[in-house]
Amino acid sequence: MTMSAIPEEVARRRSREYARTRASNDLRETRARLAAGTSLKPEFEYELLTMFVRNELGAAVTMPALYALFALACMFWAPTVDAVIWLVIVIAAKVVLLDQGRRFLLAPPSQVNVRAWRRRFVIAELFSGLALACFALVGVRETLGASTEMIFSSHVFIFATLIVVLAIRTMFAASIPSILYAGTVPMTIAVVARLLLLDNSFYFALATMAVGIYLYFLFLARGLRSTALSMLEYRTEKDALIAELEEQKSVSDDARRRAETANTAKSKFLATMSHELRTPLNAILGFSEVMKSEMFGPIENPKYQEYVGNILESGKHLLHLINEILDLTRIESGRYELHEEPLRLADVIDECHRLLKLRADAKGIEVSEEASAELPVVWADQRAMRQICLNLMSNALKFTPKGGRIVLSVGATPDGGQFLSVRDTGPGIPADEIPKVLQAFGQGTLAHQTAEGGAGLGLAIVQNLIELHGGSLDLQSELRKGTDAKVVLPGFRVLRAMVPLQPLGQETHRARGTSPRPARQARLRARGGRDGGSDAAAPG
Known part of the structure; x- marks a missing residue:
């Protein structure tokens, strides 16, 4: 059950x-x-x-x-x-x-x-x-x-x-x-x-x-x-x-207690299984990499080389899936802690672009950036924002066909916040399936037929991470025209520079109605007269 x-x-x-x-x-x-x-x-x-x-x-x-x-x-x-x-x-x-x-x-x-x-x-x-x-x-x-x-x-x-x-x-x-x-x-x-x-x-x-x-x-x-x-x-x-x-x-409380017990059991199970799965998985990845690089000698049969490559790719995919499940579990259980610091969203999309550039080039997809250097920094968790951008960009790379285009953009919102957007020219998502794809393990029918492998956790993780920051995820899509995934940070996350305070001396002189420059010259003349070094004291 x-x-x-x-x-x-x-x-x-x-x-x-x-x-x-x-x-x-x-x-x-x-x-x-x-x-x-x-x-x-x-x-x-x-x-x-x-x-x-x-x-x-x-x-x-x-x-x-x-x-x-x-x-x-x-x-x-x-x-x-x-x-x-x-x-x-x-x-x-x-x-x-x-x-x-x-x-x-x-x-x-x-x-x-x-x-x-x-x-x-x-x-x-x-x-x-x-x-x-x-x-x-x-x-x-x-x-x-x-x-x-x-x-x-x-x-x-x-x-x-x-x-x-x-x-x-x-x-x-x-x-x-x-x-x-x-x-x-x-x-x-x-x-x-x-x-x-x-x-x-x-x-x-x-x-x-x-x-x-x-x-x-x-x-x-x-x-x-x-x-x-x-x-x-x-x-x-x-x-x-x-x-x-x-x-x-009473029924609701009983069901809630049972759900909490089941959720606790799920978390314990995932924590235990992550350790039990990662230990042999690391060995599989390590040995398959050694065999693929032929460190101890060449593999003469090309079929074996192909199998080793498949083992390595499958292991990496499984490790990625385990990491996503654990991330989602930590977020839902409230054990995901944000380590906030000042950062620029333009730097985040630039870093993610560089990390996935080879993958985009391999599929023949053009990736461009649209960001203004004048945007202020935001107060957010850099690792979480990087994961949000990577998940959105990975989804775009999965669903965008060869020769397509992906646009990474950062901008300001009307209420004073900032957004990070990933637009692609993929097959799009039907409007009635958008709530489904935002759920954990949810995938659309058209995307499931045309995409690469995936567990349907990327958007769920993105939505939970941005909600931890007080923001929201807006997913707009149209069939055969592409998808626009936009995460919005609220205005209180944006750090704006304070207006410099006016020097106290200038405020005092302005209050008296005098200029600070003649007063300074008068003080210098008085000091020169006392020291005997002024022009007035020199002989004619």
């Missing part, structure tokens, strides 16, 4: 494990929904119950205080004993509900039976609703024989109390309809029945309005429940997305 296939295989395995886990969770949730008798997810049911309980516990003080105000208000038309009894009953029902809520929150979520707890809260809320409904019965006998104004005031207050209770219970229990019904239906029925007993069109209208208001609050509770469910769904999706991202991060 190749190094690139390792992360893909890990990702596939993780994906299969994640799919199995998700399917198992979905099956478990379906079984729980069937057992709970509801279409909601079990965690949603638990969250809705939790919202209801927290709302009740949050109003543990305010609601009894509100009930106390109701009791005080009804003392204006009802006996005090009835109001106090009603207050005790409703607070007792509230205490039971709050106690069940505290027990629910203390229980571990994994051990909570949602269906059983929902039934408990419905019973507790029904008890509380019946206690609230008794408010409509407080002072019934006393109001029947009271004045019209007292009857009107008491019943309007009871109607307003119903609206307040419906609003509060809708806010608290809208997430669970069964609890909402248990807490609001008894009081609504009691208030409507009391209003209808008066046998008056006005109170009949109030009763009708009470029913309408109750239906409106049920509709409002339905909207609040939908909002709560949407919020829970969004939160669940967010949690699932976060979990999936964590899973993918």
Whole structure:
């Protein structure tokens, strides 16, 4: 298995494990929904119950205080004993509900039976609703024989109390309809029945309005429940997305560790193999050179001489390939150190021209240079820049046919940097193959058919070396017209001469508005007068 296939295989395995886990969770949730008798997810049911309980516990003080105000208000038309009894009953029902809520929150979520707890809260809320409904019965006998104004005031207050209770219970229990019904239906029925007993069109209208208001609050509770469910769904999706991202991060980290391990193993392997290959390769090159030069006597068979030449050329090619692989490995592993110094790119292309001149002449290729002597020096690694130029020029020599032309040029870029360019008149590279040839071991189809031997590492090394300098490689090519490979050094690599500072004495005299020359003559005359050697002291 190749190094690139390792992360893909890990990702596939993780994906299969994640799919199995998700399917198992979905099956478990379906079984729980069937057992709970509801279409909601079990965690949603638990969250809705939790919202209801927290709302009740949050109003543990305010609601009894509100009930106390109701009791005080009804003392204006009802006996005090009835109001106090009603207050005790409703607070007792509230205490039971709050106690069940505290027990629910203390229980571990994994051990909570949602269906059983929902039934408990419905019973507790029904008890509380019946206690609230008794408010409509407080002072019934006393109001029947009271004045019209007292009857009107008491019943309007009871109607307003119903609206307040419906609003509060809708806010608290809208997430669970069964609890909402248990807490609001008894009081609504009691208030409507009391209003209808008066046998008056006005109170009949109030009763009708009470029913309408109750239906409106049920509709409002339905909207609040939908909002709560949407919020829970969004939160669940967010949690699932976060979990999936964590899973993918774990997969990515695992793949990265495997890739780093494989890269370390590759580097160790190449370092070991370079030593193991170079040792016998040096012997092959040395002995083949001795045999080719016939140092210990002539080789009479010409075939043997040809074979020795082939062995020597193959050995040199193999050594060059090993060196390229090791250079690329050092660069990619970050162990390639730049030894920077001032240099001229024109000197670099001139040196590379001289090194490859014999090879160019052997193929009948014309090589010319285009460089300006006025270009400033650059701060770069001389060995790296020489290798860049040699690799680009070697590629041009490989692909340029006999009688072609290669131009080595150096110039300035618009942003203040400098470039080194190698242009040839070779077969060119198709535009869709340029990204491929810039990769390690990448070769174009047309170039592979017409070129000499090579491993496809030259341009990859060039690109990595110029990027170490903060520059870039720009490869422009057109079929049957040639290729232009240009490396660009950024502006901060160019060393520019500083403007000379003006002498301090001249700045002083210029500041005073005098010329330095008369001042110097005055000092010389004064010195001559003291020494007795001036013309003024000579006799007339």
